[in-house]
Amino acid sequence: MIPLKEVYLEPSLEGHPFVQRILQGLGHLPSVHIDDLDSLINELTSYQEDPWREGKTTLLIRSYQGRLVKDCPGTRDHICCGYKVINVMTNCPIDCSYCILQVYLNNPFLTLYPEIDKIFQEIEEILDRHPHRFFRFGTGELGDSLAFDGIIGFSSEAVPFFANKRNGILELKTKAAEVGHLLALDHKGRTVVSWSLNPPKIIEEEEHMAAPLGERLGAARLCQDAGYHLGFHFDPLIHYPGWEEDYRRTVDLLFEQIDPGRVIWVSLGGLRCPPYLKQVAQERFPSTKIFSGELISGEDGKLRYLKPIRVEMYRKMISWLQAYDEDLFVYLCMERDDVWQEVFGSSPKTREGLNKRFEERIAHFVREEI
Ligand code: SF4
Structure with missing residues (x-):
């Protein structure tokens, strides 16, 4: 992991208890107080050769005027899973060549929005407004849920917060292996x-600074032993x-460590990206081979593998995964209705349809524990 430098x-956030705790944890590193962080971002990015790389050593702590809990943006004509994204932090210390944040965010620095009381209030409002629906929330869309969590400690607040929620569940999504605090x-x-x-092979070549596969699975095993549901x-x-x-062997390694009966969901998603990401990634990672497969532009303008390739990959992955548990819940991330049909012989059709499938799955795993 790259060490934090600044x-x-x-x-205005200096006296916030969550911020004070983080700064105490970073005692060796003095914080610089700056009113206008936007100007600082412009200034730093203007002279740095690779702002995205430098950004992973710099932490900005700032407030956010809008809502911090939002709908996952999804993508046009593709079935979205109706996830709620908690934006406590954007960017992450890992540096994947394919990371969409490189073109999605206009700020390359690790950025923490520490007003967690506001985050929890927004979540309460959503849950109270729709008592008969069930919501999935996650912190792993605009960053990695755990790669920096040892420093910011958001999960230590969020896990107990969700423990008593009747109609909401938290997902912590990661490529790290630091789970001791959970x-x-x-x-x-x-x-x-x-x-x-x-x-x-892909982790080594493309997921820079992420934990190796064995460490991820070892951490998952620790969480399984601590009673967590796994995804x-x-x-x-x-x-x-x-x-x-390679993927078949990865599935085998997964279930050498993990009880498939404890896995609440598995998602599959073929590589997809806006065309501009290809250019950015090839400049930042000249040895990347990730874009050497045949990618074509879809209805939403994103590059994807041809449909027959995606369908073949999904079908094979599902057969390897469900060889360990035929009831394993597998879903496709951001795929079209016709791809679902060809892979599963049925489709949830809409976000609501996919959400209903999630609710049934969660009821099977979780609701009996309330
Ligand atoms: S772990 Fe996720 S957020 Fe972090 S660089 Fe990789 S893809 Fe981007």
């Missing part, structure tokens, strides 16, 4: 800890010569 703090928390089965997985995300699936053997 911390910049908006002065193990003794009273989660009451309302937190899913999930790992993004890829074969060791796994094979996303992005990468198509390359030898992918079948």
Whole structure:
């Protein structure tokens, strides 16, 4: 992991208890108080050769005027899973060549929005407004849920917060292996800890500074032993010569460590990206091979593998995964109705349809524990 070099703090947040705790934990690193962080971002990015790389050593702590809990943006004509994104932090210390944040965010620095009381209030409002629906919340969309959590400690607050929620569940999604601080928390089965997985070759070549596969699975095993429900995300699936053997072996390694009966969900998603990401990633990671497969532009303008390749990858992954448990809940991330049909012989059709499938799955795993 790249060590943190600088911390910049908006002065109005200095007395916030969550911020004070973080700064105490970073005692060796003085924080610089700056009112206008936007100007600082412009200034720093203007002279740095690779602002995205430098950004992973710099922490900004700032307030946010809008809502911090939002709907996952989804993508046009593709079935979205209706996730709620908690934006406590953007960016992460890991540096994946395919990371969409490189073109999605206009700020390359690790940025913490520490007003967690506001976050919890927004979540309460959503849950209270719709008492008969069930919501999934996660911190792993605009960053990694655990890679920086040892420093910011958000999960230590959020896991007990969700423990007593009747109609909400938290997902912590990661490529890290630091889970020690989660193990003794009273989660009451309302937190899913999930790992993004890829074969060791892809991790080594494309997921810089992420934990190796064995460490991720070891951490998942510790969480399983601590009673957490587990999730796994094979996303992005990468198509390359030898992918079948590598992914099949990865599935085997997963279930050497993990009881499939404890896995609440597995997602599959083929590599997809806006065309501009290809250019950015190839400049930042000249040795990346991730874009060497045949990618074509879809209805939403994103590059994807041709449909027959995606369908083949999904079908094979599902057969390897469900060989361990035929009831394993597997879903496709951001795929079209016709792809669902070809892979599963049925489709949830809409966000609501997919949400209903999640609710049934969660009821099976979680509701009996309330
Ligand atoms: S772990 Fe996720 S957020 Fe972090 S660099 Fe990789 S893809 Fe981006």
